[in-house]
Structure formats: C-alpha cells, structure tokens
Amino acid sequence: MIETLAVRAFALAAGLLAAAPAAAKDELTIGFTQYPATLHPIIDSMAAKSYVLGMTRRPFTAYDKDWVLRCMLCVDLPTVENGLARPVDRPDGTKGVAITLAIHPGATWGDGVPVSTQDVAFTIEVGRDDKSGVAAQEFYKRVERVEIHDAKRFTLHMEKLTYQYNDFGDFQLLPAHLERPVFAAGAEGYKQRTLFDAEPTRAGLHFGPYRIEQVVAGSHLVLAPNPTWYGDKPHFRKITIRAIENTAALEANLLSGSIDYIAGELGLTLDQALAFEKRHGARFDIVYKPGLVYEHIDLNLDNPLLKDRRVRQALLMALDREALNRQLFEGKQPVAASFVNPLDRVAATDTPRYGFEPARAQALLDEAGFRPGPDGIRVNAAGQRLSLELGTTAGNRTRESVQQVLQNQWKRVGVEVRIKNDPARVFFGEITRKRAFPAMAMYAWISSPESGPRNQLHSKSIPTEANNFAGQNYPGFANAEIDGLIDRLEVELDFDRRKAIWTRVQAIYATELPVLPLYFRAESFIVPKWLAGIEPTGHLHYSSLRVEHWKPR
Amino acid sequence: MLGYLVRRLIQAIAVLAAMSLVVYVLLGLMPGDPVDLMASGDPKMTPADMQRLRALHGVDRPILERYASWATAALQGDLGWSRSFRRPVLEIMAPRLANTLLLMGSALAVALGIGLPLGIWAAARRGRLADQAINLACFAGAATPTFWLALLLMMVFAVHLGWLPAGSLPPDGAGPLEVLRHMALPVATLALVEAGIYARHMRAAMIDALAQDYVRTARAKGASELRILLVHALRNAALPVTTVAALGFGGLFSGALVTETMFAWPGMGKLIYDSILTSDFNMALVTLLFATLVTLLANLLADLGYAALDPRIALDGSDGRDG
DSSP, rough: OHHHHHHHHHHHHHHOOOOOOOOHHHHHHHHESSSOOOOOOOSSHHHHHHHHHHHHHHOOOEEEETTTTESBSSSSOOOTTTTTEEEEEEEEEEEEEEEEEEEEETTOOSSSSSSHHHHHHHHHHHHHHHOOOOSSOHHHHHHHEEESSSSSSEEEEEEEEOOOTTTTTTOOOOOOOHHHHHHHHHHHHHHHHHHHHHHHTTTTOOOOSEEEEEEETEEEEEEEEEEESSOOOOOSSSSEEEEEEOOOHHHHHHHSOOSSEOOOOSSSHHHHHHHHHHTTTTTEEEEEEOOOEEEEEEEEETSGGGHHHHHHHHHHHHHOOHHHHHHHHHSHHHSSSOOOOOTTTTTTTTSOOOOOOHHHHHHHHHHHHHOTTTOOOOEEETTBBBEEEEEEEOOOOOHHHHHHHHHHHHHTOEEEEOOOHHHHHHHHIIIIIITSSSSSSEEEEEOOTTTTOHHSSSSOOOOOOTTOOSSSSTOOOOOOHHHHHHHHHHHOHHHHHHHHHHHHHHHHHHHHOOOEEEEEEEEEEEEEEEEOOOOOOOEEEEEEEEGGGGGEO | OOHHHHHHHHHHHHHHHHHHHOOOOHHHHHSSSSHHHHHHTTTTTTTHHHHHHHHHTTTSOHHHHHHHOOOHHHHHHHHBBOTTTTHHHHHHHHHHHHHHHHHHHHHHHHHHHHHHHHHHHHTTHHHTTHHHHHHHHHHHHHOOOHHHHHHHHHIIIIISSSSOOOOOOOTTHHHOHHHHHHHHHHHHHHHHHHHHHHHHHHHHHHHHTTSSSHHHHHTTOOOOEEEEEEEIHHHHHHHHHHHHHHHHHHHHHHHHHHHHOOOOOOOOHHHHHHHHTTTHHHHHHHHHHHHHHHHHHHHHHHHHHHHOOTTTSSSSSOOOOOO
C-alpha cells in the first residue's frame, strides 16, 4: 500500500516537474565554460568576454573564417595601395604611418547616439592612460595624434609603420557620451566605475546586432536584438549565454535541452568532443576547427645536454607525431612544422620537416657522442646520461596522455624522460616564467594570424632577473639572424618580401629547434542539427562576430 | 551569560584578525600574481604592460605593506573592490550568498528532515532489518562522491527522463514551481549525502539515550514507546546532533564548491575558490573571513543550544544545575 502510494506520488511529482516546453527556435541558449569577469571592451583580455562582446559590438577590423582581414566597423580597409594608409617620414628618421578610417555610416549606439569620431578620440585617451587599467597598451601608445575630419572620418598618426598597420582588431570603441564623465572622475578608479561593469545593460554601451539585456553574475547573460544595429537583421529574438564550467555538466545540459549549443571557443576539449561524437554524433553536427593554439615543448638551451642541435633534432625525429595525432586525436589536430599554422598565409611550404625517423635520430645521437649505456639509456664520454625532465600542467588529461606517449617513444632511442608536472599556476607563474624548467616544458602558445614572434624568439625577450622576468623566450634562444629578421619583418610592408622573411624565420626555427613543435589544437563546436550559419574561425576573432548570420535551417 | 558572550566575541575578533593576516600572506605566497594570469590570456601584453599593471594593482609592493593598507581600509568599513569583477566585494558577494543560502538552507532542511527521523527510526529498530537497511543507505549516501551523484541525477532526471533542468539558476521572473525545478537536483545531491550523516549521528545518540536510566524509569512508569522516543530520549540525543548541525549551519554560508560547479549555481563556494585561484585578494579575504565568522557564530550558537537543551551545562563559569 505504502509502495503504491509512493509510486503514485512520484508519478504525480514527475508530471508536475515535467520539462517545460522546448524553447522555440527564435531563442538560442549557448553554453560555455567561463564567465566573463568584466565586459569592458579594452580592459583585460578574456575569451569569454570577447565571445559575448562579439555579439554586441564590432572591432574596426577582424579576420574572417578564411583568415583574411576585413572591415567590420570601418567602410574600407585602409591599405598603402588604396592610399588610406600613408607612410610618413618622422623627424627622428623612422617611419610612421597615417591611416584614415571611416566609421560605418549606420553605426549607432543602442541609445540612438551615432558612433562617431568623438568615441575614437575618447577611446584612445583611455587606452593611452597608464592608470586606466588597459592591459595591452601598445596599440594606443603608438598613436601619436588623432586627426578628426568629421563625425565619421578620422586619421590616426601612428609612430611606427609595421606590416600589421591596418589590423585594428583590438581597437574597440567606447561610448564617449556615457563613459567620458566616468573617466573624467579619475583614471585610477575608472576600471572600477566603468558602466560596462556597473550598468552593463545600458543600451548605449553596445552597437552590435545584440545588446545585453540581463546579467546574472557568474551564471548567465541574456542578449536581445539591438534596434539600432546597421547590418543584417539577426534571427534570434533572445540569446542566453550560460557559463557551465564543468564540461560533464555542460554535456548533460546540452543533452537535456537546457542549452542548445556548445561554443567551440570555450567548450569541450577535443577528447571530450570525440567521445561525445561517438555517443551522440547523430543528434549534432560536430565541427573540429584547428586553430592558432600551438602545443609545443620548450627546450631549455642552458641545459648542457640540449645545447647540441643534433640532440634537439634527434629528439624530434624520434617522435611519431602523426601516429600520436591519429591515435589520441583521431587526426583532428594537425602536426606542426613550426609555430606558424598552415592556414596562415605566411606559412612556409619548404620548412624543414621531421618525420618519424628513429634510425636517423639514433645516428644523430651517436654523432653527438651519446652511446647506449648498459640499461639502454645513452651516456656521453663525460658520463652524462641523456636523461631529461619533461614538465607540463598537472591535471591536463590530454597533455598527460601525450607525455606518456612521448616518454615511451624517446625511450626507444635511448633517451630517458622523467615526468614532473605542476599545477598550472606554479607551472606558468614560476617555472616557465623564470626559466626554472631543467630541460623541457610542454604547453601552448596562442597568437593571431601573421603574429610576429618577437616576444617568443627575440633574444631581448629572454626572461632574466635583470629584466624582472619579462618576455616569453623561455628556451633562452639567442640567434642574431632571427633577431635581425624579426626587426625587418615588422616593418616590411611588401607581402612577398615579408613572406620571404617569414620563410627564413621558419626555416631557422625548424633547423635550430629551440622548441619542439607538436600540433595545433582544434576547437570542437557541438552544433544542433537545426542551427546553421556558425563559422568557426580558429583564431581570436571568434565566430560570434557573425552572429547575425546564425539561424535555423 | 553576558560575560561569556563578550569573551567569545573578543575571541572571535582575535581569530578573525589572525586569519586575515594568515590568509593574506598565504595568498601572497602563491606562485604567480594577477598580472601573470592576465598575461597568460593576452598574447598582446608586453613586458612594459606587465610592469605598469603590477604597479597599478600594487602587487609590486611588499606583502605586509599591502596587508596593512587593506586592514586599515577594512577597519574604516571599506572592504575593497574585487579585482576580478571590478565591483565592490560586497556587491558581488551578496547575491552569491543569497544563492548559497537558498541552496544550502534547502538542502540542510531536507537532509535534517530525512536524516533525523531515519536515525530515530533506526535506533528504535536497532539490529532489525529496517535498522540494517537504513544503515546501509546512510553509509552509501555518506560515501558517495558528490560529483558522481550530481552527474548521476543529472543524467537520469535531466537527460533521460527530461523532467528537470540540468542545473543553473532559474530565469529571471520564474515562478515558484520553476525555481523548485531548478533547485531540485542540486538540493537532492547535497541532501542525499548529508542525510546519511545526520541519520548516523542521530541513531548513535538515540541508542545511547535509550540505554539511560531515565528511559528505563519512563518505561516502568508505563510511558508509550513514541513518548519515550520523542519526549525523553530525543531531547538528550539532540545534543551531539546539534554540534553536527551547527557545523552544517556554517556551511550554509560558505557554499558547496562541487555542487555549485556541477550545477552552474553561482554561490559562495565557487566564489571563494575562484577568487583564490585568480589572486583576487580582497574577494578571497572577505569571503574566507565571512565563512570563518559564520563558523565561529555557529559554534557559539551550538554552545548556547547545549545550555538550553541541557540545564547541567553552564556557560558563565559557574556550576550548572545538577538535575
């Protein structure tokens, strides 16, 4: 009797609790794994923030899915050829550039105030102020003067002419009519008072296809179409972006219909997506997009065992990276020949490549004086064992799996590898930053298309105590030719000549091997069958920048 | 009694002051600083940017100097701003605290509602099948990892049956039923684990109480079993359970990291964890000190509760009544 009552009560409760009607297709709920701590466009860089703001505003320029630079807020992409970018000789003998841009005539803040050159001048003022809290200030510091022509047209006088002169991807306008009074109250506290965080739902903060309608800190954001948007009308009348940090819970939310789509930029890792595809692939389109996240192993060139180039080359030849990609990643993460992604237009095709050549690896190690010892591990004449420590971020399942494979492959050619991992905070905060890894450190770099390697390869970027550990040349690679090439590369405007420099940089990199290239990481987009228009980019200008093209099939 | 309360409050203030220093110094000793974390996500930050930001955020100053600045401001009522959220600490903390109170309070109520009657029932049926079944269920509940139980409930009730949402806060303006639907799985996860613990404590305390002389006397006087259980034994058995419940009360305010993370429920546990990981000193300090304060107060309440439940316990140093 009691059991019968319990079953009935349970059934009744189940009826009451039955899922709400499925969301109509004019609403979209996106799940991702990080909540944006700030919504200010130029203070701090954060993937979740960039993803959300991709829907509510536009940078002047952005790379598209084919990695071609396009105008988004501007009317014409300025180039030297079309005369909108004009090289200028500066009094100190260096070259600057004057770049003329026109804001899209229809661009209007959500409160009806036109986006104007007043916003340009204000944004640069904020960006240049040392106390405003803007993280990456280099672009703003390079602006010597802003020449306002009219409400929509202006010229930026930049102190240095570089090949990336027309990439304005980081130039995100602030609404002067709302933010100027806040900034005027004092630059030092601006980052705490800004309306982007104090009143993020103010309509006038956004001019993209959507505006932010509701913010529940730490949980979700709700976006609604922005009536002043000047581009194609977006389809969805409501987009909810939910932060669900645990990826197992993210999957469960997708399967239960609580969310519709998992953003690839901040979603499942590749191994999780591959497992998900096996179980639920029929219900979703799973798109893998290799991108600019470059997994590699930094070699500490101060280590005597690694000073010999032949040893470094042998280490790479001993690895079957294609098999690793096939077995661990089902071929979705392309093997890297250098730090330049093959999708990048400056990727060289004739870079020295290292296949799986264990016999050559052994021959090179013999040549370098390392002969197999009694236990199979190579030893040199001085009695030094070829024993190296390999560290990475503890708890990163993918990297730990890769480590096991590499350790095994190196052992076959007589190289002993000891694994020592640390939590990410220790690994990045102390070990790599201070070059405290004794031999090898495995992690990833993230960059943008045709991103110069000054910070990673120039000898002035080697972190030392003297420079307060600034720079990310963690291997300690010092090569005069590379230094010169990087200096030339940055100011070479002619693409063909620049590509030749890039090719040489990649050739030296692949020959000298201060770093062992592994693979380029792929992002996994879990898209419901009914949703069309999402175009993964593989770079930092996310798919959300084209949200107005997302619609049901 | 008043003297006792004053002494305890002075002790609490001393503990909080010591905690604040220890927590601040420990946070400062963690490898990396907030600027390193910013740089790791921004390939365009230059070494010059990092130096400028270190000075701007004050992380280039000695740790004790920074602590002194924080403590001075805190004593003047300024608990500071969250570096991560760019809002005053209390503005971020308040809604998280409300979410946690709702979640943990409901879970505690459900856990006590299930655990205490089960414990009493098991004690009354000691050694019988019901007792063994309850024991087994309690051990299973207490031993189940929260993340696993959360996933299991999610897969069954959200994915396969589709009855409940898989987590997250209810949408703005949601009615009571919708709020309950969103709370159901996280509350069940917490309550199922906690109920087992309360039932075990209750059972042990009740068995002990039921063996006392006064129970035998009550039985000899012809009192019913129900009256013996609920009137004579329960009051005495409630003492040890009060200690456990008091600690649970402290948890009401400090949140449940795993459950909050699994169900995307923005509460205090996740806030404390994230603020430590991101070196958000002000937020980490205030939330940790708040959790400490609540635990201290909960223990004080427990002590007061003892005195109320057992007249033999005296709080002010004098002898209690020997009943």
